[in-house]
Amino acid sequence: MTGLQVDIRVPVGRPLPELAEFATEVEAAGLDGIGVPDHHHTGRDAYLVLAAMAQRTERLSLYPATSNVVTRHPLVSAALTNSLDELAPGRAMITVAPGFLSVEKAGEPKARRARLGEVVLALRGLLGEGAATFDGHDLELFHRPESGSRVVVLASGPKLLELAGEVADGVMMLVGLDPRSVEAARRHVRIGAERAGRDPSSIEEILIVPFGLGDADTVRAWPRGWFRPGQPWLRYPSASNLTWLKEAGIEVPDGPPEDLDDELADRICTAYGLFGTAEQCADRLIRAHDELGMSRVFLFPAHTWATTYDLPRAEVDAFGRTIAPALRAAGLSIHRP
Template structure:
C-alpha cells in the first residue's frame, strides 16, 4: 500500500514526498476547488500519484472534468487519477442546483461520459449517448488523444460499490471504513460489479484513514479523532454501517449532542471500540500498533492518512500531517 496524504500545501508536500509519501489527494468544498488544487499539486510534486478524492461528480459536466484533467496531465503525465463522489442529495439540489435523483445510475453514466472525452482521439467525433448525458462533439482542433487516467468512485454502500466494480477502475473508501465494512460489504459488492465488467485489470482500492498523532499531547489527538468520527456519524446515509456494527445506541447519543451543539458529549459518545476500529491516534507508538493490528481494514493500494478536520484548526492539522510521516515505515508491515 502506498502511503498517501490529503494535500498539505506545497511546503510540507515537498518534505512529505522526500520522506516517501507516494500519493496526494484533494477535494471539493465551498472554499477550495479540486482541480485548482490539483494543478498546485502537479507543480509542487515530482513522483507521487495525484488526484481528487473526491471531486463532486454532478457539480461539473463530464466535459469540465475531462478538460481539467487534460490540462494538468500535460504537467504531470502518468501520475493522475480521478476520484468522483456523488455528494449528498441536498448538496446537489441546494448548493449546485442540479438533479441528483438515482445517483448510482447517474454516476455510472458520468464515468462513461468523462471517459468519452478522455479517450477521444484526434480526428474522431466524441460521442456518448445515455439517459443523463448525450455528447456528439466534432472537435477540429488537434488537441485530443487518448488519456488512460484511472477513474475511481467514492463508494460507501453496496450499490455504489458494485457500480465502482462494474464501470470504474476502482473504489475510494471513507474514513469510517472498518475491517468488517471493507470485507463484508464493500469488497464483495465491488467483486460482484467486476464480474459484470469487461475490464481485465482488478479494481484498485484507495481509502481515507483518520490519523491524529501527537506524542506531546496524545489525549488531545484522541479527542480530535473521536470528534471527527462523531461528526461523520451524524449523517443518516451511514445508518447501514451503524447497524452493521451494532452501534445504534452511541450514535443516537452523539446525534442528540450534535443537535444541541455539545461537541464534547459528541466525542464522548464514540466508544473505545469505535475508535479502535476506525482511527489511528494517540502517540506514534499507539498509531504504529494500531496499523499492525488493522492490516485488513486498510485499502490495498493507497491509504490517505488524514488529520481530523472537524473543529481542528489549520495549524494543528498541519502538525498532525507532519507527525503522520513517522508511520511511513510501519505501513508495509501493516499492509
C-alpha cells in the first residue's frame, strides 16, 4: 500500500505573520503541504506568504495554488519560485492556470490554452536548464537549485487536462473522486502526453478534493448553494464539474441548485469529494485511495465568495484529530506523527 500526501488550501485572508503561524499548525496536524491562492487584490502577495511559511516550517510542500500566466511574466514567476526553493529546499513548486479571480480583478481576459502552454514550457526551461525562449526573446535564470522546481498545471476541463499532459511536469485535477470520473480525466492526460511523445507516467497527478465538514443537512447545502450571485457552487470555478459528475452517472438538472433533492445531493457529495463528519471524510479518503491508487491530494475546503478568505481552522483541526490518525492506522501516512 502506497503513502498518501495530503495538502490543503490556505487563503491570504489574514496578515502574513498570522499566516506563517497558521502554517505551523497545519504542519503539526500532520498535513503535508500548503497551496496559497495567488490573489493580488487582497494586498498580500502569495509568494511572500509562502516565504514566511517556509521560515516557520520544516517539511511542508509550499506552492501557489494557483498563479495565473497573465499578470506575471514567466521570468518573474520563475524567479519567485526559485527564491522560494532557496528558502525551502526541495519543498517548492509552481502551479499555473489561465486565471480566475486575479485576472478578473485586473480587468484582463483569461489566458488562452496555447498561451498557457507557451508559459509552462518557458517556466520549465527556466527552472530546469536555466534558459528558455519566450515571445522571441532568449531568457536566462541564474542561481537555480540543481534539482529544479516542478511546473504543474491546474486543470478541470478535458482540453486543459490534455495540455497538462503535453507540456507540464504535473497536473492538479478537479474531477471528483468517482473512479469513472478520474479514469476519464486520466485518459485525457494520457492523450496529451502521447500526442507530445511523452511518458504519461512521468506526469505527477494531484487530485483537488472539495472538503466540507458537517452533518447531512449542512453538507447538502453545498451542492444546493451559490458561490456568488449568478454562479452556482457546482459551477465553481467552472462548469467542467458537471462533466465529471456526468461521467460518474450523475445528471445535474437545469434549474435552481436549491431544488436538488436529498438523494441527488448525497450522490453528488460522495462523487465530488469529502463531505460529512470528520470520521466519514477519513473513511471516504481511504476508500478513494484504495479505488484510485492516488498518491497526492489537495484539500479544497468548501467556501463561497463571502468565506473565500477564511482560514480553514475547523478542517485542519479535524485532520489532526481524526483524519491523520485514520490514515496512519491504514498505513497511508507518509511521515511519523
